[in-house]
Amino acid sequence: MHEVLRGIGVSPGAVAGPVVRLAPPPPDPPEGGVVEDPGGEAARAEAALADVAAFLRARGAAAGGAAADVLDAQAMMAEDIELHERVAALVAGGRTAARAVHEGLLGYAEVLRGLGGYLAERVADLDDIRSRAVALLTGGRMPGVPVLDQPSVLVARDLAPADTATLCPDRVLGFVTELGGPTSHTAILAKQLGIPAVVGCPAAAGLREGAHVVVDGTAGEITVDPPRDVLDRVAARSASRAAVPDSTGPGRTADGAPVALLVNVGAVADAQAAAAVPSEGVGLFRTEVLYLGRGSAPSVQEQVEAYRAVFDAFAGRKVVIRTLDAGADKPLPFVGHAEEANPALGVRGLRLARRRPELLADQLTAIAQAASGCGADVWVMAPMVSTPAEAEQFADQARSLGLATVGAMVEVPAAAMRAAQLLERCDFASIGTNDLAQYAFAADRTESALADLLDVWQPALLDLVAAVADGGRRTGRPVGVCGEAAGDPLLALVLAGLGVTSLSMAPACLPAVRHALATHTVDECRGMAKAAREADDAAAARESVRRLASPRLLDVL
Structure with missing residues (x-):
């Protein structure tokens, strides 16, 4: 059975x-033992972590694309100065190299898990570093x-x-x-x-x-x-x-309604690879990669060069660039974050400008300089906007530097509920479904036991998306989705039915989403959106839309 x-x-x-x-990972190295040469043990631990970092970078370079960015970020974690100091202190306290690496990374992981948000999601990356380094130090099988x-x-x-x-x-x-x-x-x-x-x-x-x-x-x-x-x-x-033949061209429903199909990118190399994919541009250019693993903020000129490389790669197309999404849950060593009881609800995203206004000022200056005279249509948006007043302040600052199209990320329920008033102050909105789900359901996005609450098919989350789309209709402003939800072909139909005007996703998701739109009319998408919102839970919403979807789409999903 x-x-x-x-x-x-x-x-x-x-x-x-x-x-x-x-x-499986190697067994935990034993506690105790006699360390006769602490200096030698510390050097072995240092070398093992360095070897793991080199391995990760080599594997990322071989894979290319987004994988190179992900594994480079993981390699930086293996090279973290505070981690190395923690391991050295454990060796000095009598631990073997393997035990010191094991305990040091476990402690590091607990710190990140306590911070929540983005950094808590990296605990699995640390576990991988720990397993590989311990295997090197004990002669065990590499996991x-x-x-x-x-x-x-x-x-x-x-x-x-x-x-x-x-x-x-x-x-x-x-x-x-x-x-x-x-x-x-x-x-x-x-x-x-x-x-x-x-x-x-x-x-x-x-x-x-x-x-x-x-x-x-x-x-x-x-x-x-x-x-x-x-x-x-x-x-x-x-x-x-x-x-299914490879399709190109702008995103369209079966009856010709436009739904722009865009890509999400991070580092310059990632963007240059994505530029070869048939899309209408970039819906989310994350700028955090430029700031990670540094002791000081990148200079304006360094930012100009990085941004201009991405803009040039997408000449003739739209590029939506998001300002720095960092804060207490993505701490940067040069910011000097204050202690916070709940970092996920603290000073992050646009709120960071309250403490370090020069970071936002420098970044907007760099974006404006890079956009000047380039061939791309550059839009800029701020993360973690909560109120219309915040949207207005950000828009005024960006426009004063010559940036013509300024928007806000909608990741906070308060922003979704007041979307029309927010959009009266700026030019567009882009919905980040991952954080919006986390805050709407009070569910930590790193907690596997609550993963069902973070399902983007949750009807309550779709209600919030609908509220933002309605605000866009009332103000005549475009509303996009740049969270992972946009890459789900079935959910893309629901989003189009709710009134979302653009979808930004991983490049590999574009063909299936383009095909989904091309096989359904706007009215059919609206019927799917209605059915999904009327469902009791995420599973029922997904199933109700599957029943309404064209067999031509279901055959390829």
């Missing part, structure tokens, strides 16, 4: 294959993806970005993890690779090696010992997906 397990689908598509489990002798479904408690980035779709058909959520690095990389994936599935712990399963990354389901009719449907979906 077959069994269906449920998690969170983070990368669409369906595949069937045997289970292969991820190689990670085993050599596969046949195409398989990878199952793990969690999957490190370093392993996800280099998965070969010819061998790893899809993957399932017990932990994780829709905004993790692993989920983002799965979309880039086009590998069906389900995360946040605790029941995956019981999947045995060699068991035959179907992974449906669209529905977020794993079918164990699938019957023949399920396997036949998977094969038919795969054949239909392969037969």
Whole structure:
């Protein structure tokens, strides 16, 4: 008898294959022991962390795209000065190199977990660094993806970005993890690779090696010992997906209503690779990468050069650049963040300008200089805008420097509820569904046990998106979505039906979303949006839309 397990689908598509489990991490190094040469042990620990950093960078360079940015950020964590000082102090206290690295990284992880938000999401990255460094120091087996002798479904408690980035779709058909959520690095990389994936599935712990399963990354389901009719449907979906011709051109519904299709980018190299993908531009240019791992803020000139490289790559297209999204939950060493009881509700995003106004002033100056005379249509927006007054102040400052199109991120329920008043003060809004879900449901986006509350199909979250879209209609302003929700083909139809005018996503998601829009009219999208909002929960919302979707779309999802 077959069994269906449920998690969170983070990368669409369906595949069937045997289970292969991820190689486990090495055992914890033993406590105690005699350290005869503390200096030598400290040097061994230092070398192991350096080797792990070099390994991560090499793997990122080989993978390219967003993976290079993700793994470079992880390598910076292995090189963190405070981590190295912590490990050296533990060695001086009598720990072996392996035990000091183990305890040091566990302590570091607890600090980040307590901060919440973006940094708490990086705990899995630290666990990966710890496992690799301990394996090097103890001569143990390096954790990670085993050599596969046949195409398989990878199952793990969690999957490190370093392993996800280099998965070969010819061998790893899809993957399932017990932990994780829709905004993790692993989920983002799965979309880039086009590998069906389900995360946040605790029941995956019981999947045995060699068991035959179907992974449906669209529905977020794993079918164990699938019957023949399920396997036949998977094969038919795969054949239909392969037969869909590559499409280009602006996003349009079947009856010609425009829905702009854009890409999310981070570092310059990431943007230059994304520029080759047929899109209408960039809907979210994250600027945090330029600030991470530094002892001081980048100079105006350094920022100008980085921004101009991205603008030049998208000459003739729109580029929406977001100002620095940092704060107490993404601390930067040169900012001097104050102690906060709840960093996720603290001074982050635009609010950072209250303490360090020169950071925002320098960044807007650099954006304006880079935009001057470039071939791109540059729009600028601020993160974590909560009130119309904040939107107005930001817009006035940006316009005074010559930036013509200024907007606000909607990530806070207060902003969504007063969207019309906010949009009267600026030119556009862009909805960040990940943070909006976190704040709407009071659910930490790093807590796997609450992943169902962070599901972007939650009807209450769709109500907030609808409120922003209604504010856009009332003021004649465009409203986009740049969270991971935009890359879900079914949900893209709902968003279009709610009145969202642009969708920005990982480049690999564009073809399926373009196809979804092209096979449905505006009225059909509106009917799907209505059905989703009337549902009781996320699962019911998703299912109600599937029932209304065109078979031409369902055949390829």
